[in-house]
Amino acid sequence: MKCSPGFVTVALLMLGQTHGDSVTQTEGQVTLLEEASLTMNCTYSTIGSPTLFWYVQYPGEGLKLLLKSSRDQEKKSNNGFEATLDSKSKSFHLEKGSVQGSDAAMYYCAMSDTVMGTVGGAERKL
Template sequence: MIQIFSLLGRTHGDSVTQMEGQVTISEGALLTINCTYSATRYPTLFWYVQYPGEGPQLLLKAVKANDKVINKGFEATYNKEATSFHLEKASIQASDSAVYYCALGDTVAETAGGAEHKL
């Protein structure tokens, strides 16, 4: 059983939003964590992962529209039209239990905002 919790993030009018509430996911199931953003410019988008007892680590980074990025079985596509950067993994495992953060960065102002999910 994997539980997901969410928080909202905002910086200088830009924000990212992940699905709210608690979600239970069975091992081996498809994982999808929705992330939408609101930004005045086209931001760089990130997913970070924080495993128990460790600091946050960069999982995925997309710098332009339609970028599809893949790492460790996780993938996300920068969808400019839908202003989304949803995280997916085809078969979630117990070892994937962690806190997942969706974040955006304004490459001009070098600011960042984020939201988190705890798996």
């Protein structure tokens, strides 16, 4: 079996803080070999009950919604990616057991109503 390196790029996206709400990704850029497992950390800070999102942007394409959750301990999955909203640790980490070259992209974590304005602005800056 031929195994060529696949690249998964994670961008640090700092969303604008609104009334103390914020989302943080810590990895910056990550490069992995194909079939390696991947975890992209996303933590949040808010007073209310948030809705968390993971977006993906493949090279030359616009942002696409990958996962969305608004309920505690709700596990979501799409195309082999999974994330569980955890209100205790205030996290929505994105995981995939075996990455492929086709997963090479920019991944963004966002929260609640900050999504449209801030992510759209980030897209224009790329």
